[in-house]
Amino acid sequence: MEPAEGRAREKKVPREVSGQAPLLHMGVSPHIRAADTTTRIMGWVIIAVLPLTVYGVYIGGFKAFLVIAMSVIGAVATEAIIQRIRHIPVTISDLSALLTGLLLGLTLPPRLPWWIALMGGVAAIALGKQVFGGLGHNIFNPALVGRAVIFVSYPAYMTTSYLVRGQAFVVNTPTIRALNSVTTATPLFVAGQVRDHQLAVNTARYIGPYLWGNPWGCIGEVSAILILLGLGILLYQGLVDWRIPVCMAGTVVLLSWALGMNPILAAVSGGLLFGACFMATDYVTNPMTAWGKVVFSVGCGLVTVVLRFYSNLPEGVMFAILLMNGFTPMIDRYMKPRPFGHKSVVSQA
Amino acid sequence: MGWAQRMKRALFTRGGVHPEPRKVSSIMKIFPGPNPEQVIIPLSQHIGAPCEPVVEIGDEVLVGQKIGDSAEYVSAPVHSSVSGEVTGIKKYPHPGGHDMLAIQITSDHLDRPSPDLQPVAEPLELAPGEIRVRVREGGIVGMGGAGFPTHVKLDTPADKSIEVMIVNGAECEPYLTGDYRVMLENSEQVLMGAKIAQRALGADRIVVGVEHVFPDVIRVMREAGGPFGIEVVSLPCRYPQGAEKSLIKSIAGREVPTGGLPRDVGASVSNVQTCYAVYDLFYNGRPLTDRVLTVAGDGIAGTANLRVKIGTTVSDVIDYCGGMVGEPGKVILGGPMMGVAQYTTGVPVIKTTSGIIVLRADTMLVEEPGHFTCIRCGRCVKRCPMNLMPYQMASYADIGDWDALERFDLEECMECGCCAYICPTKNPLVQLIKVGKDGLARRRRKMDSLVGTGDGRG
Structure with missing residues (x-):
C-alpha cells in the first residue's frame, strides 16, 4: 500500500556555518513520505472504473461514448476556466475533474443527448465543486450534483434515454397498477420507476442481465460484476474503506428483503452498486472516522430504501448519497474516535 | 509483500504506517x-x-x-x-x-x-536505592530518544507497583539498526542490565519486545533469556511500534491514560541500549x-x-x-x-x-502544497496511533483558530509523523500540529497573565 517512497522537500533555507560545513536542508520530521499522491489516487480510481466504462460503451455504442466524453470535457474545461478566473493554479492535471466527469458520465443514460451530458459536467464542477472552493472543500459529491441538476432540469430525457424502455415487461404488475391508480403516473414516470425501482421487476430472471449486459440502466450500471471488479481494485490499492460499500449495500439488501423483495435483485439492480462503490466512497464527501463511515453508509442505505419503496422518485441512490453528504460535517464533528488512553469519548463540540 | 498480506493491510490496518525498512546496515557488525x-x-x-x-x-x-x-x-x-x-x-x-x-x-x-x-561484584545483591544512586552517577538516561533520566524511571513510588518491565527492542524507524545489532551481539549483557533494572523497579517479570521481522534476534534473545525466565515477544512490524505507549498496549494490553506515565498501568519501558549501559556500568564500571x-x-x-x-x-x-x-x-x-x-x-x-x-538533496524532493490542502482521504485519522484527527488539528492550526483547537487533544500527539508520512497531498501535518501546540501554550500564558491566577489553563 505504501510502495516506493519519495522524500519530503522543505523550504530551501540552507545556512552556511563556519565556512567549512556543507549547506543543509532543514525541515520538520518526518523526512520521508509515502509515494501516494492525489494524482495517483485519482488515476487508480479511473483505472478501477475503466473496465466498466469500456463495457458500457461497447453495449451503449457511440452515443454512450459521446455522453461520457461530453461530461468529461465539460468537467475538465469548467475546472480550468474557473481556476483561471479565480487566478489560482489550474489543477486539471491532478485528474480529479476528469474523474468527476467520468463518474458523472457513467451515471447517465446511454441515449442522452450530448449537450445534456456536457451541461451535467459543467454543473458538476461549477456547482458541485468550485463554488465551495475546489478540491477537498465541497460538501456534496460533485458528480452527483451534476446528475441531480440535469435530472431535475430534464427529467424526461433522463428517464427515457435507455437502450430498452422499461414499460414492456412491467406494465401489468400489481405495483405499477397501484401506483397508477394512486398517483396517475405518466408513462415516462412509470418507465423511470421501473428502471430503478425493482418493485416492478421483482423477479429473479432479471438478475442475470444486471450482472452482465444490463440494457435498461445507465452506462455504468451495465454490469454488476465489473463494478465489483472496480471495487476490488480500489480495496486492493487501499483507496477506499470497505465499510462504506458493505454497509450501504448490506442495509439496502436486508431492508429490501424484509420488505419482500428478492435480496440479490435489490443488490444488483439500479444504481445501488455503482453508487455504493464509486459515489459514496468519494473521499471528500464522506466522514473521516471508521464509525462515521458506518453511520454515513447505513444512512445512505436507509434513505435509498425509503426512496425506492415509498417515494415518487425513480432514483433512490443519488438523492440518498447527496442527503447523507450533507450530514458528513456533523458526523465528523460528533463521531470523533476515542483518543488513546481516554476513558470514553467526551464530546466537547 | 504477498497480495494477501497487502489486502489485509489495506483493509484492516489501524494506527501506524509501514515505511520501507531500508535496514541494510542490519548485517553490519558494530564497529568502534x-x-x-x-x-x-x-x-x-x-x-x-x-x-x-x-x-x-x-x-x-x-x-x-x-x-x-x-x-x-x-x-x-x-x-x-x-x-x-x-x-x-x-x-x-x-x-x-x-x-x-x-x-x-x-x-x-x-x-x-x-x-x-568501579565494577560491582554482585550487582543483583544491591538494594534498589543503591542501584538508583549508581545509575544516576553513571549518567544513564533513556537512549531510545527521549532521554528521560533512568534513575527517575527506576524509582517506583510507594503507591504504585510495576508488574512488567518491558525491554524495548522494537526499532521501528527506517534505517536504524543499532538496537538490533546490540541485541544480536550483546544479548546476554542486555538481559543482565535488564535484571539489574528490574531489581530497582521491583518488577515481577521482564518482557522483551522485538518486531517479528527479526527472527534471528528473537531466537538469540530467547536463548539468552530462557535461563532467567525472560519472555521475548514477537511484535507486529509497523511504525511506531517502539513508541512507549504503543509498546505497552501491544505487550501488556493496557493503555497508558492521558497525561499518565507507564507506571500508572504497572509497566516500565527501557530501551535495549539503556539496559546495555546499565550492564556496562555495574559489571565494567563504565x-x-x-x-x-x-x-x-x-x-x-x-x-x-x-x-x-x-x-x-x-x-x-x-x-x-x-x-x-x-x-x-x-x-x-x-x-x-x-x-x-x-x-x-x-x-x-x-x-x-x-x-x-x-x-x-536530489532524491529527497517532493512537492509540498503551498498551503494546507486536504482531500479528506482519512488516512491520517486511520493511521494515527493515538486515535486523533490530525487533518482537523492541522487545518485549525493553519488558520490559527485556537478556540477550535481546544476541542482536540493536541497534547496527546507524540509527533510520530505517521499522518504526514501517509498524506497524499504531502501536507506538513506534524509541523502544523507543532504550530498548534505552540499557539495553545502561548494563548494559555496570555490568559494567565490577564486573569492573574496562573494555573496553566486558559
Whole structure:
C-alpha cells in the first residue's frame, strides 16, 4: 500500500556555518513520505472504473461514448476556466475533474443527448465543486450534483434515454397498477420507476442481465460484476474503506428483503452498486472516522430504501448519497474516535 | 509483500504506517567509532535540569570522569568520553536545534580510564536505592530518544507497583539498526542490565519486545533469556511500534491514560541500549560515555553501525564513514520519521542519538502544497496511533483558530509523523500540529497573565 517512497522537500533555507560545513536542508520530521499522491489516487480510481466504462460503451455504442466524453470535457474545461478566473493554479492535471466527469458520465443514460451530458459536467464542477472552493472543500459529491441538476432540469430525457424502455415487461404488475391508480403516473414516470425501482421487476430472471449486459440502466450500471471488479481494485490499492460499500449495500439488501423483495435483485439492480462503490466512497464527501463511515453508509442505505419503496422518485441512490453528504460535517464533528488512553469519548463540540 | 498480506493491510490496518525498512546496515557488525581530536559534550542530554560544569578550562580529565552534574533530582550527570584537556566551556550547537552550554575536550588519544567508578561484584545483591544512586552517577538516561533520566524511571513510588518491565527492542524507524545489532551481539549483557533494572523497579517479570521481522534476534534473545525466565515477544512490524505507549498496549494490553506515565498501568519501558549501559556500568564500571548508532542514508559513502563516543561531532562520524556523496540534502539525527534535521554537522552525538541519516538533496524532493490542502482521504485519522484527527488539528492550526483547537487533544500527539508520512497531498501535518501546540501554550500564558491566577489553563 505504501510502495516506493519519495522524500519530503522543505523550504530551501540552507545556512552556511563556519565556512567549512556543507549547506543543509532543514525541515520538520518526518523526512520521508509515502509515494501516494492525489494524482495517483485519482488515476487508480479511473483505472478501477475503466473496465466498466469500456463495457458500457461497447453495449451503449457511440452515443454512450459521446455522453461520457461530453461530461468529461465539460468537467475538465469548467475546472480550468474557473481556476483561471479565480487566478489560482489550474489543477486539471491532478485528474480529479476528469474523474468527476467520468463518474458523472457513467451515471447517465446511454441515449442522452450530448449537450445534456456536457451541461451535467459543467454543473458538476461549477456547482458541485468550485463554488465551495475546489478540491477537498465541497460538501456534496460533485458528480452527483451534476446528475441531480440535469435530472431535475430534464427529467424526461433522463428517464427515457435507455437502450430498452422499461414499460414492456412491467406494465401489468400489481405495483405499477397501484401506483397508477394512486398517483396517475405518466408513462415516462412509470418507465423511470421501473428502471430503478425493482418493485416492478421483482423477479429473479432479471438478475442475470444486471450482472452482465444490463440494457435498461445507465452506462455504468451495465454490469454488476465489473463494478465489483472496480471495487476490488480500489480495496486492493487501499483507496477506499470497505465499510462504506458493505454497509450501504448490506442495509439496502436486508431492508429490501424484509420488505419482500428478492435480496440479490435489490443488490444488483439500479444504481445501488455503482453508487455504493464509486459515489459514496468519494473521499471528500464522506466522514473521516471508521464509525462515521458506518453511520454515513447505513444512512445512505436507509434513505435509498425509503426512496425506492415509498417515494415518487425513480432514483433512490443519488438523492440518498447527496442527503447523507450533507450530514458528513456533523458526523465528523460528533463521531470523533476515542483518543488513546481516554476513558470514553467526551464530546466537547 | 504477498497480495494477501497487502489486502489485509489495506483493509484492516489501524494506527501506524509501514515505511520501507531500508535496514541494510542490519548485517553490519558494530564497529568502534572515530577517535576524534575533540569532543563537545553538551551539559543537557536529557529531559530535566541541565548540568553545571564541574571542571574548568585547562583541567585534565580522564575517560569516565564526571564533568557536569546537577543538584536537581530529574537530571543526570555527564562524563568525559575521552582523556585529555578541557579546552572550552561555552555554547555549542546542540542536536535539539538551539545552542547549548557544552564542554569541549581535546583528546590525548590515550583513553586513560578514570578510577572513579568501579565494577560491582554482585550487582543483583544491591538494594534498589543503591542501584538508583549508581545509575544516576553513571549518567544513564533513556537512549531510545527521549532521554528521560533512568534513575527517575527506576524509582517506583510507594503507591504504585510495576508488574512488567518491558525491554524495548522494537526499532521501528527506517534505517536504524543499532538496537538490533546490540541485541544480536550483546544479548546476554542486555538481559543482565535488564535484571539489574528490574531489581530497582521491583518488577515481577521482564518482557522483551522485538518486531517479528527479526527472527534471528528473537531466537538469540530467547536463548539468552530462557535461563532467567525472560519472555521475548514477537511484535507486529509497523511504525511506531517502539513508541512507549504503543509498546505497552501491544505487550501488556493496557493503555497508558492521558497525561499518565507507564507506571500508572504497572509497566516500565527501557530501551535495549539503556539496559546495555546499565550492564556496562555495574559489571565494567563504565559510565555512559558511548553508544551504538547507525550511519546510513543515500547521501553518505559508508553505511555502518558504530559505537561512537558521546560528544563526537557528526562531521567526524561522516568523515569516518567516507564522507557525503552527491549534493548534501539533510543530516538527520535519529531516524527519518522523528529525527531532527541539523543545520550544521558541527553538532555532537549525544546520549539519545540513535542514528545519523544523510539524505541527498536530489532524491529527497517532493512537492509540498503551498498551503494546507486536504482531500479528506482519512488516512491520517486511520493511521494515527493515538486515535486523533490530525487533518482537523492541522487545518485549525493553519488558520490559527485556537478556540477550535481546544476541542482536540493536541497534547496527546507524540509527533510520530505517521499522518504526514501517509498524506497524499504531502501536507506538513506534524509541523502544523507543532504550530498548534505552540499557539495553545502561548494563548494559555496570555490568559494567565490577564486573569492573574496562573494555573496553566486558559
